[in-house]
Amino acid sequence: MTVITPELAEAFQPGDHLLVLQETGDLLHVPAAQIALAAAAVDRAHAAFMAMSAVPDQAIERFFDRFAARLDDPSAWHAIAEANRQDVERAQSGGRSTTRLVATDRMRQDMIAGLRAWRDSETLRGRVVERIDHPGWTIAQVAAPLGVVGFVFEGRPNVLADAAGVLRSGNTAVFRIGSDALGTAQAIMRHALVPALDEAGLPPGAISLVESAERSTGWALFADRRLSLAVARGSGRAVAQLGSVARQAGTAVSLHGTGGAWMVADRDADAERFSAAVDASLDRKVCNTLNVCCIHRARVTDLVPVFLAALESAGRARGFGCKLHVVAGDETVLPDGWRTATVRVRRAEGERTEPLTEIQSEDDLGHEWEWEDTPEVSLKIVDDLDHAVTLFNRHSPRFAASLISQDPEAHRRFYDTVNAPFVGDGFTRWVDGQYALNQPELGLSNWQSGRLLARSAILSGSGVFTVRSRVTQDDPRLRR
Structure with a gap:
């Protein structure tokens, strides 16, 4: 009743x-x-x-x-x-x-x-x-x-x-x-x-x-x-x-x-390729925009600065800076300035000042950031590739995933285990029917409710x- x-x-x-x-x-x-x-x-x-x-x-x-x-x-x-x-x-x-x-x-x-x-x-x-x-x-x-x-x-x-x-x-x-x-x-x-x-x-x-x-x-x-x-x-x-x-x-x-795509920088990721992929994945906010970035713990020292620089570059291109969310416990990998600074953010309801970096829980990694001109991304430090895949399969909308790695075996394992219809090795914004398949899309489907029967996403x-x-x-x- x-x-x-x-x-x-x-x-x-x-x-x-x-x-x-x-x-x-x-x-x-x-x-x-x-x-x-x-x-x-x-x-x-x-x-x-x-x-x-x-x-x-x-x-x-x-x-x-x-x-x-x-x-x-x-x-x-x-x-x-x-x-x-x-x-x-x-x-x-x-x-x-x-x-x-x-x-x-x-x-x-x-x-x-x-x-x-x-x-x-x-x-x-x-x-x-x-x-x-x-x-x-x-x-x-x-x-x-x-x-x-x-x-x-x-x-x-x-x-x-x-x-x-x-x-x-x-x-x-x-x-x-x-x-x-x-x-x-x-x-x-x-x-x-x-x-x-x-x-x-x-x-x-x-x-x-x-x-x-x-x-x-x-x-x-x-x-x-x-x-x-x-x-x-x-x-x-x-x-x-x-x-x-x-x-x-x-x-x-x-x-x-x-929506919201994920990117994983593995232990042997090429820094230049990673930087280009992050920047190109944040040119505007649509469903295939980079939403969560996972970086291998062994590469924190050199790849976190590369990631932050690419995020700043994407923000400068739109004229409104950038914003970062980091999973609780991983904020220690950030420079002090990122943990204390503020940023002028343009929201749909207007401009306002917010912390440059905010702490989020691991359970909230599936949240899609909706932004206007201030690129907004989550950062998670992972123990290894399997850890990143586990987080994606558990928390993400199971939509788009990209692996930056020079190891063919890692790419094979990633493709086999990540539960996403769209899997790549570079920028995430390729996920589009007209751009990728030369066919205008009626819609994109993720796998939140299970895989699709006998058709592409x-x-x-x-x-x-x-x-x-x-x-x-x-x-x-x-x-x-």
């Missing part, structure tokens, strides 16, 4: 839904108006999906080409950039982070490049992935579109271009984007995406945006059983709630809630498909 609060009882109206999350006991109030908005968007996407089977691949390619061309058009981008400027101002006035929200020219060029990559890519739709021959009959295993894909993203406007990749395999999509980026998303839909759908002759609703700033709209969307896949990215708790809603509806999920449009079986019977008298 669950007892609801008086506030919830007062707010509940006819037609509203109450979602009870079995995993956590959370009670999610979904107003009828938000249910209607999400259902209408899924209605459009479902109707479009049924029509996509008659759409030739050339029309889908034309959509990507026209979408890219409109983003490349100065007048269209001016309108989008103005909407983004207003979104950024609203977020800043509310003390919220804007590191992922600003639609820079680099973001624009990445969106255009990604769309053209989809245009030029091969489609899996209709491809025979396996053929099994029997006497008198044959089975073909054929790749086919999956269906309607629901997306809930944080305030990151470029996802509309990235996630449009699901159309390459004949799927359709419904987006719900964070309130901070809603104006930008509406501008992209109005000035680029919807006109591109029309020009390509794709069915209306092939990509729909749920135009609501209410978080409950995302719950309503993920509770719709007509979704074939639910993709969520954002803060840990919000993503966990969305995943629970989708799983209870019986929908497959792709989730990425907590980088979800791209070409990976959203199902397999149908088609039999050709040559012998008309065949029977079992």
